Amino acid sequence: MKKRIALLGATGSIGSQALEIVGANPDLEVCALASRSRPLDELARARGVKHCQVGGDLTSLLDDSEPDVVLNAVVGFAGVGATLWALERGVTLALANKESLVAAGDLALAAWRRGGGLLLPVDSEHSAVFQCLEGRAAETVDSLVLTASGGPFRNRPLDELVSVGVDEALAHPTWSMGPKVTVDSATLANKGLELIEAHYLFGLRYERMEVVVHPSSVVHSLVRFRDGAALAHLGYPDMRVPISFALTYPDRQPTPVRQLDLAAGLTLEFEAPDPERFPLLPLAREAGVRGGTFPCAFNAANEVAVSAFLAGRIGFLDIASLVADALAKVDGMPARDVEELVEADASARRTTEGALAPV
Known part of the structure; x- marks a missing residue:
């Protein structure tokens, strides 16, 4: 069958x-x-x-x-x-x-x-965590680490980010993705969303989850255990791996993705993300900690802001400003049902769209 x-x-x-x-x-x-x-x-x-x-x-x-x-x-x-x-x-x-x-x-x-x-x-990071945690007792887990490539602007001088264009934001150094997700990778909004997703998927408090910048995107995630050991999921950045894992689970069928060649020489670099360069990451964490519909509002405001950026209506740095402004204005009350959730999403969108200059 x-x-x-x-x-x-x-x-x-x-x-x-x-x-x-x-x-x-x-x-x-x-x-x-x-x-x-x-x-x-x-x-x-x-x-x-x-x-x-x-x-x-x-x-x-x-x-x-x-x-x-x-x-x-x-x-x-x-x-x-x-x-x-x-x-x-x-x-x-x-x-x-x-x-x-x-x-x-x-x-x-x-x-x-x-x-x-x-x-x-199916996200590569969460698929990696899922695989590292499979068969592990929850009480043995200390914390988890999600990796981020840092996107195309990781080393760009901050004063130059004011003028970066859409084509530059879509030039991701390691992953091939759609335009919205690629812009989210450039701002690290995607990693903020992934933090919140990991909280719901794996039941970990936010203080037990960390994001690090890892430019080569070979280590997809890492789980630390209470005995001081850590398990990491490694592989070349190719979404066919987590897609195949999910669709063929639990059989782990083969894919055409090449095996990781350690003998060829791998450099695994990690660094803390700069909150001044990536303000959407701490904004997402704050929204997650506050709970209620604040994560919904973060997502809605970001969707509107990214769409405006892709349409040439705002600059790259305006994305974070619009999201921060929306989070400051919404009430973030928990949604008791889908209707209230839809209204929370719509309200955050109206707030963000209202802050945009008329077309």
Whole structure:
């Protein structure tokens, strides 16, 4: 019996690589395809997929297609509905849409508890932590470390960041990703979102989680244990590895990714992130610690600000300023249900959009 995959975000970077993984594994098949705006007719015909949807609420698509695994690679808050659908029903969730867990927070955890299914993180860092923690008793864990490449501006003089353009922000030194995620990597907002996601995934307090800059992106994460030992997950930066791990779990099928060549010489450098250069990282941590809908507001404001930057409406440094301003204005009250969560997201978006100059 083939494992049926609902691929949400099928035309993006994660989706394209997931299709490659499915094509190479005879035990996998795509039963549903979804995209934000790109047509799916040609892809559906090529893959023999009957259930397709462009935009909108994806829960009806999931109801109709009855997947074994939902690979949620939708970008942003738009992925919340699909995440909650899978968690509530106990359907295995391969989660690349970190924003949905960040925004939904306790609502997502409650749905996960009720559904009792498997949640497999697809982000390389969280997949790495998951693998390092597998089979380990929670009380043996001391802390975890998420690595960040530092993006394209890690060594750029701070005064030059005022004038950097979109093309420069999208020139990531190690990873190939979509534009929104690539900008988030340049600002380290992605690592802030990943901190919050790790809190919900692994149940660790924020003071037990650390972010370090690791330019080569070979070490994806590291877990420290109470006896002084640490386990790290290493490999060349290639998203096909965590995608394949999630889709073929627990079998760990082969991928075309080359093996790590230690004899060729590896330099593993680590440094603390500069909060002046990356102010969105401490802002995200603060939002996570405050809890409630502050993480939702952080995500919403960042989505609006990044979209404005990509459209040429604001400068690179304005992204963090807009997010900080939004967090100062929202009430951050916990959401008791999805309707209140949607309103919290919308309110933060209105606040951020209101701070933008008219087009």
